[in-house]
Amino acid sequence: MGFDSEKFILNISEDKKCALCACVLDNPVKTPCDHIFCSGCILPWVVRRGKCPKDCQVLTPHDLDNLLPLRQTILDMVVKCDFVERGCGVTFRLMDLVSHTQDCAFRPVTCENYGCGATLNAGDLVHHEADECMFRPVGICQKGCGQVLLQNNQDNHDCLEALKLHINQQELRIGTLSEDLKRQNFKHEKREKGLLGKVTDLHNDLKNQAMKFENKLSECKQHLTRLSMVGMRLAWEKNVKIKDPYCRCWPQLQTWDIESVDIKVIMLERDKKGSLGFNIMGGFTGMHTILKFLKTML
Ligand SMILES: [Zn+2]
Ligand SMILES: [Zn+2]
Ligand SMILES: [Zn+2]
Ligand SMILES: [Zn+2]
Numbered sequence: 406m407g408f409d410s411e412k413f414i415l416n417i418s419e420d421k422k423c424a425l426c427a428c429v430l431d432n433p434v435k436t437p438c439d440h441i442f443c444s445g446c447i448l449p450w451v452v453r454r455g456k457c458p459k460d461c462q463v464l465t466p467h468d469l470d471n472l473l474p475l476r477q478t479i480l481d482m483v484v485k486c487d488f489v490e491r492g493c494g495v496t497f498r499l500m501d502l503v504s505h506t507q508d509c510a511f512r513p514v515t516c517e518n519y520g521c522g523a524t525l526n527a528g529d530l531v532h533h534e535a536d537e538c539m540f541r542p543v544g545i546c547q548k549g550c551g552q553v554l555l556q557n558n559q560d561n562h563d564c565l566e567a568l569k570l571h572i573n574q575q576e577l578r579i580g581t582l583s584e585d586l587k588r589q590n591f592k593h594e595k596r597e598k599g600l601l602g603k604v605t606d607l608h609n610d611l612k613n614q615a616m617k618f619e620n621k622l623s624e625c626k627q628h629l630t631r632l633s634m635v636g637m638r639l640a641w642e643k644n645v646k647i648k649d650p651y652c653r654c655w656p657q658l659q660t661w662d663i664e665s666v667d668i669k670v671i672m673l674e675r676d677k678k679g680s681l682g683f684n685i686m687g688g689f690t691g692m693h694t695i696l697k698f699l700k701t702m703l
């Protein structure tokens with residue numbers, strides 16, 4: 406949708422108007438068939454119907470050309486304020502419309518004094534709220550209730566009525582606050598449940614890891630026992646000690662047998678007649694070599 410031509414102080418020629426909305430072009434684009442539209446008017450049309458609204462030529466969004474110079478020309482044209490009927494006589498370039506509208510002294514605002522709700526020009530708000538408004542606060546009641554006195558009821562102020570009103574307002578506030586609190590509690594409960602779930606998961610993970618570790622430990626103990634039995638037998642028969650000080654075979658422990666175990670380093674040593682250092686790196690081949698070596702010794 407383009408700009409209302411009534412906003413402009415000069416007459417707008419037809420070549421600056423959209424062929425769809427008939428308003429002054431906003432972000433003008435041109436079709437290959439030389440029709441000009443606001444981009445916001447033609448894009449949904451092309452997406453939905455795939456053709457030019459003027460002569461039914463097939464069209465995709467990629468066929469539309471931005472007319473940047475025309476856009477700039479239109480943005481430089483002089484317009485009247487949106488609030489001209491409220492009394493603003495200022496004119497400015499179209500490109501300044503948003504910033505003027507935000508700051509215009511004639512834009513409508515609502516009085517913030519409780520009970521008033523009057524609509525007035527932004528430029529008059531301070532004066533109205535402080536000096537004119539019938540609902541403006543004029544002081545505190547000195548007869549004991551301590552409530553704010555308003556301009557329109559300071560003469561017939563009733564402490565009891567004022568306190569009743571005050572209590573009603575407080576109850577309303579408490580109501581909304583406790584609603585908020587309920588909502589917050591609900592959110593926190595949900596988060597807490599999520600966190601508790603995570604803690605339980607972590608706890609289970611730890612338990613599993615501890616169990617795995619215990620299993621590995623007992624397997625390794627069994628392994629060491631078997632290994633030391635072999636060693637003891639060797640030591641007993643041939644006066645030879647066998648150790649595996651750098652055991653790396655934990656993953657294989659479950660199916661441990663002397664053919665498949667992956668011992669990376671084996672050290673053999675002989676008592677009394679001096680030590681016989683013997684390191685073998687590797688898996689199966691290493692083990693076979695050891696077995697052959699052990700057989701020759703047995
Ligand atoms: Zn348009
Ligand atoms: Zn066309
Ligand atoms: Zn204005
Ligand atoms: Zn007011």
Ligand SMILES: [Zn+2]
Pocket residue numbers: 546547548549550551552562563564565567
């Ligand atoms: Zn009072």
Ligand SMILES: [Zn+2]
Pocket residue numbers: 625628629652653654655
């Ligand atoms: Zn081991």
